[in-house]
Amino acid sequence: MATPTLVHRVRVIDQFRVTPPSGSVPETHLPLTFFDVIWDRSVTVQRIFFFDLSSSSHTKSHFLSTQLPNIKQSLSLALQRFYPLAATLAPSPQTGHNEFHYTDGDSVQLTVAESDSDFHALVADHPKDTAEFHPLVPELGSSDLSSFQLTVFADSGFSIGLTVRHVAADGSSIMQFMKYWAWVCRLGDESDSMNLPSPIYDRDLIPDPMGLKPILLDQISMREQMWKEIGIKLEAQQKEHMVRATFVLSRANIEDLRHRVAAARMEDTGKRDPLHVSSFVLTCGYMWACLTKARGHVGDRTIHFCFAVDCRARMSPPISAAYFGNCIWACHASVEGSEIASVKDNEGLVAAFEVIGRAIQRLDDDGVLNGADQRFPRICATVDKGEPILSVAGSPRLRVYNVDFGFGRPRKVEVISIEETGAMSLAESREDGGRGIEVGLALPESEMERVASLFKEGLGAH
Template identity: 35%
Template sequence: MSSGATVTVVERCAISPPPRSTPPATLPLTFFDIPWLFFSPSQPIFFFSSASAAAAVPKLKHSLSLALTHFFPLAGKLALSAEPRLEYNDTDSVLLIVAAAPDGGAFKNLAGNHRRSCGDFRRLVPEMGGGDGPVLAVQITVFPEMGISIGFALRNAAADWRTFNNFLKEWAWICKNGAGGRHVASHDRSVILDTSGLRSFFLTEFWKLKNEIKESNYYKSSNNDIVRATFVLGPKEMGEIKKWILTRSDLLFGSTQLLLSPYVVACAFIWVCWMKAHWCTDASVVHYFGFIAGGLTRLPFAVPSNYAGNCVGFGRSAARRGELVGEDGVVHAAKAIGDTVKKLNVDMLSGARNWISEWEELRESELHITVSGSPKLDLYDLDFGWGRPVKLEEVSIHNHNAISLSESREVIGGIEIGVALPPLKMDAFTTLFNKV
């Protein structure tokens, strides 16, 4: 499938939970959900290599219906009234698109790590805008004799990646094994305790900014001149980066103990490569690195592990450009990210009132970078009956200055990094990354 090729839509259908399996429901958005109203939908895509996978499309439809029994808000709608909420009625459904690629030859190209056109990936995921409306759409694309891709458009206000991963595992389990899924979701919003009035504060912020900024700023179309590639950091490479950080940290920060988890080390290295690939002459300008942190283990109140909704906080690390692009750039980056993680570990909600205002600064500038996904999710274990995915991608990073992170499929303990950049900047990033 070249950049000019298109896929052919074979079918559009509405998939609902089985009749009378799920009563109508209204779920208020919590203070964890509301900040995600500013984000364009996530667009993950999974590639499965199997010559017979196309024959499973009817089974995928049926098992999706059964999985939605437990994750019914995903079949519902987002209603942005004075009190934003998720609504589900028995007439609601998930749009499922079945498409066909002109031939199977493009499958290996798209499911690789090498540089590819972003435009080709946009044809494999559903489009979804903002405002009121559905929260999930699915597209199954058949590559003859090679395999299929399953792409999604997900409104993040409805579910974080932990919740969506549970839904995917439920769907895959039912598809592979028949009825009797493993995940029974909890939709009880009362478990999210709001003792500081964050929900009211965020609603005020949302309506103020929503009226000031055009919706098109949140739901931009990707530029076909952008290319994407996947990079992998294994334990060996991360160990070498960590060793370098430790040899320099005493000289720079004295006895200060740095938090150097694999996540922090990988993000620090990527941040420096990204900043060096983006030209800026002012060494004093501040760059930001934005990421999310899971709340189940960080909150002062208990949230059940099967809670189906957002439960993540926002972290934003800062460093001056002169620090990041210098000889000790990765050391400064690691300290900045690690210090932010430490603060989130102690009290994830202490800076919560700044979540929306701080992340607005990241949105429209190449000086900053955000992270989508997490290497802690076992997304490569997803199995609908024809084995694990051969590749996964997050298409939405094309729209923003963002990278995607996931666990590595091939390298145990490794991290896959999805990057989308203009070709010349991708050249620079690749050269810098390969120096590790």
């Protein structure tokens, strides 16, 4: 699999500090909940939204002169509603624990740049050098919680890159902000967006009867070395030539997997018990099997799959989807690598689907926070033993392709931060009416070749 060589010259044109309109947001203090504190270790999320500029009138200079003022103004109006993104994180004078603190004049950085990279090559699914994407995401200032970058390409396209500290917001909240910003930018009038739900910041909606916040703070502070070890391991991997690629499971592919697992369960075991086989489970199980085989994690070695679940609807009582902050918790599945190592063997796929589906079912049956005080130590123990963990960034439910700044849906959305975490990213498919699922991977080139071969082989066999 040859990796295209792209030119990635990016020139910064200007940088701005963008604030909410003066006086529009009062000074505010927001405490961190137990959902937030697990991310208070400088973990960042980086995404890039690529958009076409197909009209001949949208030259680079025309775009910057006509659209940049609107993008800046709409960002300011969006920050008025989503002010924590412009806030700072600092110890509370009362508790000594970190809290969000917004004062009038707090801001985010907006970088404006131009690039002569091949836009069409960047948005393709085939493997590309990961380094091509790094200049398209903004750096984050030491005291900033978020920053943004607009990059205009010479060949009819632009991108909006963002870097957000995870402690400020989970994926659902970030997408709530992006869709609102895009809505105001597209319509040019904030009043037209009044039918969009306003973000909710009430931290009293997140009860903590088990005292998880102090428990998690203690557990995390005791495991600083673990974070360093993970970083060292990923840095060593990234010394190899890393590439980024997208794998798409169409609706037809997903339905085929669903029929295969149902038939295999009946034929091999006669199982008639219900199994949670959503499109998410089928996609995750299939990719987990491909990666397990490609990485040689077979034999008597326990492997792990970890993904976040949105707890908003799972809280008691449920809280609004408009809650802004972090409200996700880890769901953890484990199995012996040899059980799922063959993507052509339906029995192996069934094992992968079953272990993920049952993990979700246990979470729904027992409650999302059951055993929450031991969730982080279990993950730490897995890391200590050197057992492989595959995690997930994003979700098809975020509907990232619904972000429209007035130029149509994104041509492509990439999660850049998976290079730092080793995760795979998930999003709804841009095509297929959004019923398929896109999987993003950033891997050493040789490993990506093996994954691509297994991915094709497993689907082509049926």
